[in-house]
Amino acid sequence: MSWFTQTIKSSLGKKYIMSLTGLMLGGFLLVHAAGNSSIFFGRAAFLSYAGHLHGLGFLLHAAELLLLAIFLVHILTGTILFLGNLGARSSRYAVHNSAGGRSWGSATMPYTGMVIFCFILIHLFNFHFTDHSRTIADIVAEVLARPFYTFIYIVGLSGLGLHVSHGFWSMFQSLGISHPKYDRVIRACAWLVCGLITAVFILIVLLLLVNSNILV
Amino acid sequence: MAAKIISLNLKVWRQNGPDKKGALENYRLENISIDMSFLEMIDVLNEKLTVEGKEPVAFDHDCREGICGMCGAVVDGIAHGPEKETTLCQLHMRHFQDGQTLTIEPFRAKAFPVIKDLVVDRSSLDIIIQAGGFISVNTGSAPDANGIPVPQHKAEQAMDAAACIGCGACVAACPNAAAMLFVSAKISQLALLPQGAPEREKRALSMVQAMDKEGFGNCTNERECEAVCPKGISIRNIARLNREFLRASLLSDEQG
Numbered sequence: 001m002s003w004f005t006q007t008i009k010s011s012l013g014k015k016y017i018m019s020l021t022g023l024m025l026g027g028f029l030l031v032h033a034a035g036n037s038s039i040f041f042g043r044a045a046f047l048s049y050a051g052h053l054h055g056l057g058f059l060l061h062a063a064e065l066l067l068l069a070i071f072l073v074h075i076l077t078g079t080i081l082f083l084g085n086l087g088a089r090s091s092r093y094a095v096h097n098s099a100g101g102r103s104w105g106s107a108t109m110p111y112t113g114m115v116i117f118c119f120i121l122i123h124l125f126n127f128h129f130t131d132h133s134r135t136i137a138d139i140v141a142e143v144l145a146r147p148f149y150t151f152i153y154i155v156g157l158s159g160l161g162l163h164v165s166h167g168f169w170s171m172f173q174s175l176g177i178s179h180p181k182y183d184r185v186i187r188a189c190a191w192l193v194c195g196l197i198t199a200v201f202i203l204i205v206l207l208l209l210v211n212s213n214i215l216v
Numbered sequence: 217m218a219a220k221i222i223s224l225n226l227k228v229w230r231q232n233g234p235d236k237k238g239a240l241e242n243y244r245l246e247n248i249s250i251d252m253s254f255l256e257m258i259d260v261l262n263e264k265l266t267v268e269g270k271e272p273v274a275f276d277h278d279c280r281e282g283i284c285g286m287c288g289a290v291v292d293g294i295a296h297g298p299e300k301e302t303t304l305c306q307l308h309m310r311h312f313q314d315g316q317t318l319t320i321e322p323f324r325a326k327a328f329p330v331i332k333d334l335v336v337d338r339s340s341l342d343i344i345i346q347a348g349g350f351i352s353v354n355t356g357s358a359p360d361a362n363g364i365p366v367p368q369h370k371a372e373q374a375m376d377a378a379a380c381i382g383c384g385a386c387v388a389a390c391p392n393a394a395a396m397l398f399v400s401a402k403i404s405q406l407a408l409l410p411q412g413a414p415e416r417e418k419r420a421l422s423m424v425q426a427m428d429k430e431g432f433g434n435c436t437n438e439r440e441c442e443a444v445c446p447k448g449i450s451i452r453n454i455a456r457l458n459r460e461f462l463r464a465s466l467l468s469d470e471q472g
């Protein structure tokens with residue numbers, strides 16, 4: 001086996017993959033949140049952002065494919081890890097307890113991952129694989145004016161927030177980046193990034209529920 | 217001062233052999249002095265069972281002073297019981313209430329098959345240690361003191377890692393039954409010192425490979441291991457192991 005396959009096949013190698021793909025997905029989320037916040041400035045701003053994005057043409061398609069690949073690697077590796085970990089404890093404890101290490105985020109990683117996956121599918125069918133004869137502003141306004149979708153989006157985004165709340169710090173730990181000098185900074189950034197991303201998306205969803213006119 | 221006495225309801229995991237089905241059995245114990253250790257409490261239970269003509273509960277122990285790493289069970293879902301940085305043998309009954317019900321189970325992991333009752337086979341940890349191999353030191357007459365300079369803070373960190381007694385509580389507590397805290401402590405104690413430097417990469421690669429082969433789970437940074445470790449080994453060592461393995465994978469001269 002080459003050193004490369006040996007590395008990525010090992011338990012630590014898989015964690016490196018999760019960290020690196022997680023980092024890229026986190027970067028995407030930040031850009032996505034920044035772009036979407038143009039909705040706060042009304043229809044014109046949002047359409048101009050969408051216009052610029054689509055103006056990238058070939059580059060945008062390349063980025064989409066890359067993103068898809070990163071997603072698939074993250075999901076696939078995560079699933080392998082999840083199944084491996086289930087198998088590593090052959091008999092369950094009669095009494096379950098935490099000595100205080102786990103957080104809600106860490107304990108639910110595989111499940112919030114699945115929630116996010118389903119949410120992304122719904123999200124893509126709402127806005128990507130849909131009839132594009134109308135402007136994206138109209139599509140967004142129409143979908144998110146419906147309380148049913150508000151509910152779905154808030155569930156999905158809460159799952160995302162929980163996932164990132166553990167994932168961001170965990171990513172650094174898995175890559176071996178941990179030191180008393182900057183541990184606090186990493187933890188603070190983890191909460192900041194997680195809070196920021198979730199807040200921006202949820203605010204957009206709530207805003208469009210109470211006032212879909214902002215995009216008309 | 218008269219010793220305080222408590223009574224307890226115990227639910228103890230009884231399993232006759234590796235392939236047998238186990239179950240929790242109920243026992244009632246009276247007159248337990250709060251000055252007893254947890255293992256002494258099980259001794260009392262075993263004397264009672266012996267007198268009744270029943271099979272005593274099998275459990276591991278040796279030094280009973282928190283240094284050998286032989287003892288260990290999961291008490292109410294927590295490896296080595298509720299006290300921080302305390303082995304089961306050093307846990308005293310004064311931390312429990314009169315009339316309390318305690319569930320006592322063995323360390324559970326695929327890599328730790330139950331031998332009998334609370335006794336599990338932890339030789340997979342030894343196999344990982346063996347995979348780590350040797351370190352190169354000169355034999356012959358004793359070397360000069362301070363012949364090899366070691367910075368004080370590095371020596372401290374190495375000593376903290378070397379405090380690991382290999383009890384396996386980290387594996388028992390890990391939701392993924394991963395052995396990362398153990399392996400990271402063993403890697404760290406040598407990686408931090410100049411004496412461990414020549415075999416540094418080889419050691420990281422082989423020990424991780426052995427760990428995976430023994431069927432331990434994958435670390436997802438849940439931090440439960442650190443919370444139950446009787447020696448207070450920090451997950452900072454796990455970060456170091458992650459670095460060591462990454463470094464070894466990228467830089468070592470060993471051909472894969």
Ligand code: FES
Nearest residue numbers: 278280285287305
């Ligand atoms: S019996 Fe030696 S550490 Fe508990």
